[in-house]
Amino acid sequence: MRSPPVPRLVASRVACMRSGRVVIRDVNMTLHEGGAMLLTGPNGSGKSTFLRLLAGFIKPSAGQLLWDGHDLSSPGLYDVYRTQVHLVGSKDAIKPQMSVYENVHFWELLEGLEGGTKPALEYMGIGHYADRDGAVLSLGQRKRLQLARLLAIPRPLWLLDEPSVGLDSQGVQLLEQMIHSHRKEGGMALVATHVPVGLQDYQNLKFPARYYSCLLPPIGRFV
Numbered sequence: 053m054r055s056p057p058v059p060r061l062v063a064s065r066v067a068c069m070r071s072g073r074v075v076i077r078d079v080n081m082t083l084h085e086g087g088a089m090l091l092t093g094p095n096g097s098g099k100s101t102f103l104r105l106l107a108g109f110i111k112p113s114a115g116q117l118l119w120d121g122h123d124l125s126s127p128g129l130y131d132v133y134r135t136q137v138h139l140v141g142s143k144d145a146i147k148p149q150m151s152v153y154e155n156v157h158f159w160e161l162l163e164g165l166e167g168g169t170k171p172a173l174e175y176m177g178i179g180h181y182a183d184r185d186g187a188v189l190s191l192g193q194r195k196r197l198q199l200a201r202l203l204a205i206p207r208p209l210w211l212l213d214e215p216s217v218g219l220d221s222q223g224v225q226l227l228e229q230m231i232h233s234h235r236k237e238g239g240m241a242l243v244a245t246h247v248p249v250g251l252q253d254y255q256n257l258k259f260p261a262r263y264y265s266c267l268l269p270p271i272g273r274f275v
């Protein structure tokens with residue numbers, strides 16, 4: 053009998069404190085290749101905080117995060133892990149004085165990659181804005197640029213914080229399509245959102261491409 057695949061990402065009884073206050077507590081989750089999770093919960097329930105924890109920007113105050121079975125707090129592991137994760141957060145890091153093209157290509161160069169920026173901008177429907185300054189983009193176009201970075205700089209774990217905010221219906225379709233294609237290649241996505249984003253289970257793939265929902269309860273406790 054084949055043993056079950058090792059999950060790529062595990063959060064076990066994770067808690068986080070910010071400014072002396074418990075913001076999330078006892079969060080458990082598991083993601084396998086091709087897996088996805090919809091993270092919901094009321095304002096302030098800790099969705100962004102959890103994604104930032106998973107991105108490695110802040111540390112859990114309790115519990116454990118495992119990547120490919122290894123504790124992320126082990127020496128040296130974070131340097132490997134951070135090349136596997138891409139966070140699309142509320143701050144879009146778009147440089148107003150750089151062109152739309154440069155705003156993606158810059159990150160591509162940092163990864164030692166080349167050639168992905170133009171197709172990514174085209175896919176996201178902002179190819180014709182490539183030479184314009186980042187400053188001129190509308191809210192939805194800024195979001196499309198952020199999503200283009202995901203495509204130009206391939207990484208297996210996508211952490212998406214309210215990725216559909218500002219997108220029109222065609223943009224939401226593109227978002228769903230790109231998550232779908234990413235997962236079919238074995239990628240994973242965590243989507244924190246108040247707006248339903250279409251995720252599904254996929255059959256007939258070599259990995260169990262399931263999706264789950266996780267509702268973070270509000271925590272009103274001060275310590």
Ligand SMILES: Nc1ncnc2c1ncn2[C@@H]1O[C@H](COP(=O)(O)OP(=O)(O)OP(=O)(O)O)[C@@H](O)[C@H]1O
Nearest residue numbers: 070071075093094095096097098099100101102244
């Ligand atoms: N840097 C910080 N210092 C102190 N408290 C913080 C910090 N960042 C977040 N918090 C607090 O943590 C709680 C959770 O915030 P978070 O942004 O994770 O919630 P959320 O579920 O993403 O909310 P929303 O649905 O409004 O986007 C909030 O009460 C917030 O005030």
